[in-house]
Amino acid sequence: MASQVRSVRNGVKRQETQVDCLTVFYFAPNVIYGRVNRSQLEDQKEVPFDIFVAYPLLPTGPDGGELLKFTGSDTIGEEPSNLLSTAIHSFAHFSLFYSRGTLVFTDLQGLRDKDGKVCLFDVQAHTYVVIIHL
Amino acid sequence: MKNAEYVFSQVQPWEKGGASYTNNDNAEMIEHEVALHHLAIEMKRVFDDTLSERHVNGVPGTFGQERREATRDSG
Numbered sequence: 498m499a500s501q502v503r504s505v506r507n508g509v510k511r512q513e514t515q516v517d518c519l520t521v522f523y524f525a526p527n528v529i530y531g532r533v534n535r536s537q538l539e540d541q542k543e544v545p546f547d548i549f550v551a552y553p554l555l556p557t558g559p560d561g562g563e564l565l566k567f568t569g570s571d572t573i574g575e576e577p578s579n580l581l582s583t584a585i586h587s588f589a590h591f592s593l594f595y596s597r598g599t600l601v602f603t604d605l606q607g608l609r610d611k612d613g614k615v616c617l618f619d620v621q622a623h624t625y626v627v628i629i630h631l
Numbered sequence: 632m633k634n635a636e637y638v639f640s641q642v643q644p645w646e647k648g649g650a651s652y653t654n655n656d657n658a659e660m661i662e663h664e665v666a667l668h669h670l671a672i673e674m675k676r677v678f679d680d681t682l683s684e685r686h687v688n689g690v691p692g693t694f695g696q697e698r699r700e701a702t703r704d705s706g
Contacts, residue, residue: 523675524671524672524675526671526672530661530662532658544646548658548661550661550665550668589675591681595677617671619664620667620668622667622670
C-alpha cells in the first residue's frame with residue numbers, strides 16, 4: 498500500500514513538474530503601438546519612422562542576451578531537445594488545434610528573464626482562411 | 632509603466648537586455664503585429680488554463696483533481 502501511495506505521489510510530482518515546465522515561458526506584456534509626435538522632437542533624424550512597436554525592457558539574467566529560437570517563420574525549427582522547447586512547440590500545436598486549423602503561431606523566440614523564464618516576442622503567425630465567392 | 636522603461640531603436644536592443652522593434656512605417660502592418668502579439672498572450676492564457684485542468688497525457692479533468700487532492704493531503 499505504501500509503495501502504491503509513493504508511486505501515485507511520484508506520478509503527481511512528475512506531472513506537476515511537466516506542467517510547471519509548460520508555464521515557464523510567456524509573451525512580453527505591455528507591448529504598445531505608438532505614433533511619434535514630431536512636433537516634440539528635437540532631432541527629427543533620430544526617429545526615421547512615425548509608427549512603431551515598443552516592447553518593455555526585459556530584466557535579464559547573466560545569460561539573458563542569448564536569443565533563443567524555437568521555431569522559424571516558415572520552418573518548424575529543430576526537434577525539441579528539452580522540456581522548455583517541447584512546451585513551446587506544444588503551444589504552437591495548441592494554437593493550431595484551438596483555432597480549428599486556422600492559425601498557427603510561428604517564429605517563436607525569446608530571452609531568459611532574471612527569473613529564468615523565457616519571454617517571447619516578435620511572434621508571427623500563419624492563417625488559413627477560406628474565401629467563399631457568392 | 633514609465634516611458635523610461637521602453638527602448639526605441641532601429642537595432643535589435645533585446646541583445647542588450649531590452650526590447651523594441653521598429654522596422655518600417657507601414658502602420659497597418661505594425662498594428663497587426665501588435666494585435667497578433669496580444670492574441671498570443673491570450674492564447675497562452677488559454678493554454679495554461681487547459682493544462683491546469685487536464686492530465687498532461689490528455690485525459691480531461693483528471694490532472695487538476697489529482698493536484699488538488701495532493702495539495703489537500705500534504706496540507
